[in-house]
Amino acid sequence: EPEVTQTPSHQVTQMGQEVILRCVPISNHLYFYWYRQILGQKVEFLVSFYNNEISEKSEIFDDQFSVERPDGSNFTLKIRSTKLEDSAMYFCASRGSYNSPLHFGNGTRLTVT
C-alpha cells in the first residue's frame, strides 16, 4: 500500500536556526497538509496546499513558516528561525480528493534547544 514518508524522523536544532522538514506524499494525491502535535496535546492544522499554492493556513502558520513543493514529489515545511515552542511532532499528510480521508506520514519529532 502506498504511504507518505517523512524525513528525518527526529531533528534537534538550536533556537534561532532554520529547519526543513521533508515529506513525500502519496504519488497520485492532490492535497497536501502539515499538522503538528505538541506532546500531550491535540493534532493542530498548520497549512494545506493544493494546485501548487497554499489553500488554507492557521494562525500558527505565521511568517516564520513556509511550504514548498519543489519538484512534483517532495513537499517541505521550513521554519526560518525556530523557537522553543516549535518543539513538537510534525505530521505531513495527503489525500487524493476533496472528501477523502487524510493519510499521514510517521512524523518528524522536532526538538528546539
Added chain:
Amino acid sequence: RKEVEQDPGPFNVPEGATVAFNCTYSNSASQSFFWYRQDCRKEPKLLMSVYSSGNEDGRFTAQLNRASQYISLLIRDSKLSDSATYLCVVNMRGFQKLVFGTGTRLLVSP
C-alpha cells in the same frame, strides 16, 4: 464553543466489553467525518470514515447524527490491542482543513 469536542477519558474497560465514544462538532456545514486511532507518539491512522447512513467495519460501528451534530464510535468485544486514543476528525464544506478533536483515550484491561 470548540469546533470539535470529545471527552478525553480515559475510558477503562475490561476485555470483551462494549464501549462507545461521542464527538460533537459546532459547524452545521461540516460534511466529512472520520475516526482515527493514534497510538502513543505515533501518527494518526484512519479507522473508518463515517457515512450518513451509519457504517460498520467488523467490531466497529460509526454513526452520524446531523440534527444533533455529533458522531459516535462503538467498539464491541474490546481487545487489549484496542487501547489507544481515538480521534474524531471533521471537514467543513468549503474548507480543505480537517479539524481534529482532542481525542478519547481508551484503556482495555485483561
